[in-house]
Amino acid sequence: MSQAAFRSGFVAIVGRPNVGKSTLLNKILGEKIVITSDKPQTTRNRIQGIHNVPGGQIVFIDTPGIHRAKSRLNKFMVEEALSAVQWVDVILYLVDGAADPAKETGMIKEVLSGVEAPVILVLNKIDLFPKSDLLERLLAYGDVYPFKEIIPISAQTGDGVEQVVELVHGLLPEGPCYFPDDILTDLPERFIVAEIIREKIFRMTRDEVPYSVAVVVDSFKERPDGLVAIQATVNVERDSQKGIIIGKRGDMLKRIGMQSRQEIERLLDTKVFLELFVRVSGEWSENSRMLKEFGYSS
Structure with missing residues (x-):
């Protein structure tokens, strides 16, 4: 048969x-x-x-x-x-x-x-x-x-x-196995980490703030003890949005960081040290250079 x-x-x-x-x-x-x-x-x-x-x-x-x-x-x-x-x-x-x-x-x-x-x-x-x-x-x-x-x-x-x-x-047509059978996505870990941080901002902030956010992972290093140290920048378009992301006495940024770190640790199955920075990148969603820099260009 x-x-x-x-x-x-x-x-x-x-x-x-x-x-x-x-x-x-x-x-x-x-x-x-x-x-x-x-x-x-x-x-x-x-x-x-x-x-x-x-x-x-x-x-x-x-x-x-x-x-x-x-x-x-x-x-x-x-x-x-x-x-x-x-x-x-x-x-x-x-x-x-x-x-x-x-x-x-x-x-x-x-x-x-x-x-x-x-x-x-x-x-x-x-x-x-x-x-x-x-x-x-x-x-x-x-x-x-x-x-x-x-x-x-x-x-x-x-x-x-x-x-x-x-x-x-x-x-589907007859065809080859395009990817190894032990992976779920071809996305790099840096991309997924940035998306996790952005998701927490989407869930925890309101109005126009989430739509004005772009997250870039600046540094992703595995230390000899197995801990992964990550630095990421949260880009927003206005000073008022930066204030909302940081929150009173930095409380909002701490909550975003804590929830992001917990999920990233589950993803990587290791301890993570996460540092978040917030930067105003005015009107980045209309700027072709910054869109490319943030990963939004074909």
Whole structure:
């Protein structure tokens, strides 16, 4: 009896901001490699998560939320997402299942215009609306685009997630194992550390502050005793934002540092000494040189 073919390929996870793309990727991988928050536009870069299944390897690509971009930073984020759908093997288009399908129609048609890869519509957050509404929503989306399949899930609880993985695997072409089977992402540790710090700022500050923050890891050194010493700079756009990040008597910066250090230690499985600095880099989100310096340029 012939052995089943090994299937592998790249799968883009796309959709509006805050529909659960990063939560879905983390749930599939069984580990947190992508930061999340309840604020939209948390994800800024394309992030690859590697998931091995019997007879295959799936490289999921988490993308920034697609929205009407105005700033240079936001335009970069949207370009990251839109360019991904042009070359992947399968597309997962996520929508908030509790949202009005009529409001999604235009965006879906625009994003998927000219796309050749099979598209699975993933109706997320089904735990947040009555099950009696599900059929009506499925039928509404079925008229929008010739989706390969429409799957209702809850990325938060995991309901339906395994079904998504199985369907994706079946749609992938025969191919090689692109990455070693013992890694979850090809991201460098420095990138993940910077993202963890940024996530804590997203979760602990308010208003425009999180959107004006860029974190750069300046130094990452492993000492002979195994301790990892990290220095990172939190860049903001205005003095008032710097004051909020630092807080009274430095309390906010200490809390950000403590929570970041605890998560980084879990990631690296070793003790960490973390130093955070705050710098005002005026209007960095509109400055092409600084965007490139902070890792936001193609």
